[in-house]
Amino acid sequence: MERSASGEASKQATKPASKRVPSATTSTMSPCSPALVLLPALVLLVLVSVSPAGGYFAEEKYPEESEMQPPTVVIAIIARNAAASLPYYLGALERLRYPKDRISVWAATDHNSDNTTAILREWLTAVQKLYHYVEWRPMDQPVSYVGESGPKHWPASRYEYVMKLKQAALNFARKRWADYILYADTDNIVTNPDTLNLMIAENKSVIAPMLDSPGAYSNYWCGITPQGYYRRTAEYFPTRHRHRLGCFPVPMVHSTLLLDLRKEGMKALAFFPPHKDYSWPYDDIIVFAFSCRAADIQMYLCNKERYGYLNVPAKPHHTLEDDSLNFVHVHLESISKHAM
Template identity: 45%
Template sequence: MCRRFVLFCVILCFKYVALSEWKKPTVFIAILARNKAHTLPYFLTTLENLAYPKDRISLWIRSDHNSDKTVEILHKWIATVKDQYHMINTAFVEGEESYVDEHGPAHWTKERFNHVISLRESALNLARDLWADYFLALDCDVFLTNPQTLNILISKNYTIVAPMLKSEGLYSNFWHGMTDDYYYQRTDDYKPVLNREKVGCFNVPMVHSCVLVDLRKYVSDLLTYNPQQVPNFDGPVDDIITFAIAANRSGVSLNLCNDETFGYVMVPLEQDDKLIMDLDQLTNIKLEILSEEEPLVVSKLLESYISFPEKDTLGFDKIFMINLVRRPERRRRMNLCFDELGLHVSVVDAVDGR
C-alpha cells in the first residue's frame, strides 16, 4: 500500500512539472511609428518591461515620413535588445517627410490611410504565415504601465480583446456607440465604463491603439484591415473602422476590459495641429499618470532623448509650495510635476500638529 502511495505521488509530481513547463503562447507585435521621437523612449521602455518571455515575442516595426529622430531611436533600441526577442522585423524609409497633399503631420490624406492599411494588413498576414498564436496591434502613443497586461489579455480567451486605456478628459481607446455610417457616437454607456463605475469586459463596436487577436481561432482568418477584403464594404477608407466592420460581419465581438488599470493613451492631434502640440499632449498625460501612480520610466539607454523645459518662475519673484513635512510622497510627486512644467518652486515646510 505504501509503495502504491509513493508511486501515485511521483506520478502527480511529474504531471505537475510537465504542466508548469508549458511555454507561453507566441505573440507577434505590430508597431507603426511616425514622428514619435518624444513618445518612443517611454513606449519602448514599457514594452520592454512587459512581464512576458521576450523569446516568445516577435516584433514587426515600420517607420516612414519622419521629421524627427524616430528612426534613430528605433535603431539604437533594436541594436540593444535584438538578441532578446524571437524576431525583430523592420523596414525604415528615410528621406521623405510628408505625403503628397499633406497639410501637416496630423493630416490623414487618402494616400496615408491606404499606406497604413497596407502596412497593417501585411503585419497581420505575416503573423498568420509565421503561425503566431496572437497578434497585437500596438500604437507608439500607448504606455502599458501594467507589466501583466499581455498575460491578463491572453487569459480572457477572447478572439479580440483590448485593455481600456486612460487618457485626458473623456478620451480612450474604445467607442461604445457607432453611427449607421460607421462613425463615432457617444452613448450613455460610455462614461460608466470609462470611469470604471462598471467593471469587467464589454462588447463594444470599436477598439483601437492596443488590440490583441487570438490567431489560433479559425474565425480570426476573416479579420482584415483591407476594405477590399470585406464583402459589400460600405464604410470609409480607415484601417481601424474597416477592422471593426470585418469583425462585426464575421460575428466576432470586440471586447474591452477595464477590470485592471492597464495603462494610458495620448489624445490624437487634430488635423491642423503642429507636431509641437503632441509634446504638450505627452506632458499632459505624464502629469495625469503622476496624479494616480508612479511616473513613466525611461530606460538608461534612451534617457538622452528625454528633455525637460528650462525652469523659471513665470515672471514672479518666487513661486512657493507649502507642503506638510509628514507627507514626503506628495512632495516628491509635486516636484516631479514641476520638472515637467518647468517651474522653479521654493518649498516651505509645514506642520499641522500631528
C-alpha cells in the same frame, strides 16, 4: 574390439531389474501433487518477505508532465514622427511580464521628419537578442504623404498606407503561426506590466485594455451609427470612469488591441483591402471594425484594472511640437494619478 549389439541386448535381458526402496525421509509425489502446486507460492512468499518495503520490484516513479509554454505573440510597432513618446512606449514594452523568447517584434516606420527611425533602430539593435525574432521595415523617404497639409494631418493616402502596414504585420504573424498579435500605437503607454497576460486570460478573439487620458477620450466606442460614425451611448461614461467593471462587448476598439489568431473565425479578418461590401469612412480603425462585424467577430473592451494611458489625437493643424507638449501633459497626468 567392438561389442555386438546382440551381446549387449542379451546382457540387458539377463540383468535383474532394480527397485528403489523409499526411505523414511523420502516421499513419492506425482506431478499433480498439492505440495508441488503450493511450492511456487511458498517461494514467492519468501521472496516478498526479504524484499524492500515497496515490494520486490521497486515501484517506478515517472516525472510529471511539464507545463505548457506561454503562447507566442507578435508585437506590431508602427511609428511615425513619434520621437517624443518612443522612449516611454518602448520602455513599457520591455517591462511587460511575458517571456521575451515567446515574443517576435514587427516594427515599421515611415514618412518621418524627426529622429523616430534612429531611436527605433537603436532600440531594436539593443534588444533583438532578447526577443524570439525581430522584423525591421524602415522607410526614410518621402517625409510626407500626397495631399498632406502637415505631420498631423491624415489624408486618404496615409490611412491607406497604415492599413497596408497593419495588414503586413498580420500576414507576418500568420506566416509565423503566432498565437496572438498585439497592436499598440506609439503614443499608447502600457504601464501595467501584466496587461498582455491579463488580456490573453480573457480568451477573446479581439480585446483591448481600456487606456486612460486626461479627458473623456479612450480607445473604444460604445456605439456606432449605420454609416460607421461614432455614436456616444449611455454606457460610455460609466465604463470610462470605471463605475462598471468588466469586459464588455463593444462595436469598436482601437489603438491598442490584442487579436487571438488561434480562433477559426480570425482567418477572415483583414485591415486591407477593405471588405467588398465596405461603404463606411475610409479610416483604418473603422475598416477593421467592419471586417470584424462581417466575420461575426465580437470586439471586447476590458476595464477591470488600470492598464496605461494614451495621448489625445492631435488636430490636423498641430505641429510636432504641439503633439510633444500634449504627450508630456498626458504623461505627467498619468504619473500624478498613479501616485495618489
